[in-house]
Structure formats: structure tokens, C-alpha cells
Amino acid sequence: MPFVPESVLKKRRAQAAIAADKDAASKKAAAAAKAKKDVIFKRAEKYAAEYKQQENDAIRLRREAKKANSIYVPPEAKLAFVIRIRGIIGMSPKVKKILQLLRLRQLHSGVFVKLNGSTIKMLRLVEPYIAYGTPNLKTVRELVYKRGYGKVNKQRVPIDNNAVVEQVLGKYDIVCVEDVIHELYTTGPHFKEVANFLWPCKLSSPTGGFKMKLLHYNEGGDAGDRGEKIHELVKKMI
Known part of the structure; x- marks a missing residue:
């Protein structure tokens, strides 16, 4: 041996x-x-x-x-999806600050916002520069799955598996993408943490372009509150 x-x-x-x-x-x-x-x-x-x-x-x-x-009379909406549709030309410092607080720093970026007294006032002040409305479940799901990116260690990371969600939000018992969608759609107790975890959605220019950005939606334009019809715009921009 x-x-x-x-x-x-x-x-x-x-x-x-x-x-x-x-x-x-x-x-x-x-x-x-x-x-x-x-x-x-x-x-x-x-x-x-x-x-x-x-x-x-x-x-x-x-x-x-x-x-x-x-x-x-259905209950008042608790969730809004807000899209920035105009640039900085002619924008006042106050409006610019509000858009920064809403994390809408880029054109065609979109964020989920919980509707309350203060956020509604903020949206009204910046209405000429945004389009917003109440998203349905299908719209929330498509935005998270198709354009969803998370903030992990201050980095923009695609949400391509549940481990990305659990790494940041596991301490709130949010361990999968369906938990994120549920928390957003129902504006749950950890909505703020989930909304901050999600990077603002980077959307494309809508198919066919905008009609008239300078006019309100009720006047035939694009800006302002669209209510439940926001899903039509989101569908063109995903």
C-alpha cells in the first residue's frame, strides 16, 4: 500500500x-x-x-x-397610479418640489400613491404635469410584473424572483410578488414600505402619442384625473 x-x-x-x-x-x-x-x-x-x-x-x-x-355609491378610491407627462418648461419651484416628493423626476415615470387629504392636494397642485387615476387589479399586476423594479441597497434590481422581495420586505411578512400586489391594491398597513421598495415604473411613450398635454382630460386633453380609465393609458405605455 x-x-x-x-x-x-x-x-x-x-x-x-x-x-x-x-x-x-x-x-x-x-x-x-x-x-x-x-x-x-x-x-x-x-x-x-x-x-x-x-x-x-x-x-x-x-x-x-x-x-x-x-x-x-362605491367607496372612495384609496389608490392612485400617477404618470408624469410633461417636462420642466414653465414649471414653478413649488410644482417641481412636489414632483420630487412624489418621485416623479423623469418623463413617463409612474408611481403608486395612497390617496388621503394631503396627497390629493399635492396631486391637484401638479395636475397640469401628470395623468393619474384609480388602477384596477389587472393594471397593478401588469405594472409590477412587466415594469417592476425593486430598490435593493440603493440599486435598481429587476423583480424576477421572490427572493428580491423577501430580502427587503421579509421583515414585514411580505415574501413574494403576490404579497406586493395585494399590499398595493388594498393599500395595506405596509403600503409605504412597499411603495418605497418599488422603483418608479419607467413607461414608454403611449402608442399613438398624447392628444393634448396642455388640456385637462375632461376637456379632451391628457392631464389630470382619469378615474378608472387610467388603465387605458397604462395599457398604451407598458
């Missing part, structure tokens, strides 16, 4: 120990990933049922109001 130096044997034992630890770690990671996948799937199912229940409740209330010869 050939003589093997002690240093070689020691190296072999160390390599075997490293390989064993690596194999155990990979098995543990695979088991954790499987368990996490099951949790994410159950959450997605729960969210889908919640969205369906909201739709059914709205339909039921509308029918009950019609049956009682009354009018159904």
Missing part, C-alpha cells in the same frame, strides 16, 4: 467535511424552498378568493340598490 502523507489525508478529510456540509445545506435549502412555495401558493389562493369576494359584494350591492330604486 503506497504511503500517503498526513497533509494529504488531512486535506482529503477537510474536503469531505466541506462536501458533506454543502450537501446538507443544499438539502435544507431545497426543503425550505418547497415549504415556502406551498405558503406562497396558499397566499395567492387566499388573495384570489378575496378579490373575487370584493367583486361579488359590489355586484350584490348594486343589485340591491337597483331593486330598492336607489343608487349604489
Whole structure:
């Protein structure tokens, strides 16, 4: 039997120990990933049922109001998607500051905003430079999946897997993209953290161009509040 130096044997034992630890770690990671996948799937199912229940409740209330010869008034919108449509020409310092606070520093950038007394006043002051409205679930989902980028260590990182979300928002029990969509759409308790995690969406110029940026939407232009019809503009710009 050939003589093997002690240093070689020691190296072999160390390599075997490293390989064993690596194999155990990979098995543990695979088991954790499987368990996490099951949790994410159950959450997605729960969210889908919640969205369906909201739709059914709205339909039921509308029918009950019609049956009682009354009018159904839907609750006020809590979420807005805001798109910057004009540059800095003729812009006052106050308007410029508000756009900076809204993180709308570039043309055709878009952000999700929680509607309250202060944000509504801010949007009114910068209306000539923005188009905004209440996005539906499909619009929120498409924006996050197609144009969603996260802020990780001050870097713009594409949200191409759930690990990117969990790395930043895991401490808030937000571990997947569906959690992000749910928090945005329902304006949940951690909306601020999720909105800050999302980088402003960089959209393209709309197909066919804008009609008239200097006029309000109600006057046949592009600026201002579009309500639920914001999805038409977003669809042209994704």
C-alpha cells in the first residue's frame, strides 16, 4: 500500500467535511424552498378568493340598490397610479418640489400613491404635469410584473424572483410578488414600505402619442384625473 502523507489525508478529510456540509445545506435549502412555495401558493389562493369576494359584494350591492330604486355609491378610491407627462418648461419651484416628493423626476415615470387629504392636494397642485387615476387589479399586476423594479441597497434590481422581495420586505411578512400586489391594491398597513421598495415604473411613450398635454382630460386633453380609465393609458405605455 503506497504511503500517503498526513497533509494529504488531512486535506482529503477537510474536503469531505466541506462536501458533506454543502450537501446538507443544499438539502435544507431545497426543503425550505418547497415549504415556502406551498405558503406562497396558499397566499395567492387566499388573495384570489378575496378579490373575487370584493367583486361579488359590489355586484350584490348594486343589485340591491337597483331593486330598492336607489343608487349604489362605491367607496372612495384609496389608490392612485400617477404618470408624469410633461417636462420642466414653465414649471414653478413649488410644482417641481412636489414632483420630487412624489418621485416623479423623469418623463413617463409612474408611481403608486395612497390617496388621503394631503396627497390629493399635492396631486391637484401638479395636475397640469401628470395623468393619474384609480388602477384596477389587472393594471397593478401588469405594472409590477412587466415594469417592476425593486430598490435593493440603493440599486435598481429587476423583480424576477421572490427572493428580491423577501430580502427587503421579509421583515414585514411580505415574501413574494403576490404579497406586493395585494399590499398595493388594498393599500395595506405596509403600503409605504412597499411603495418605497418599488422603483418608479419607467413607461414608454403611449402608442399613438398624447392628444393634448396642455388640456385637462375632461376637456379632451391628457392631464389630470382619469378615474378608472387610467388603465387605458397604462395599457398604451407598458
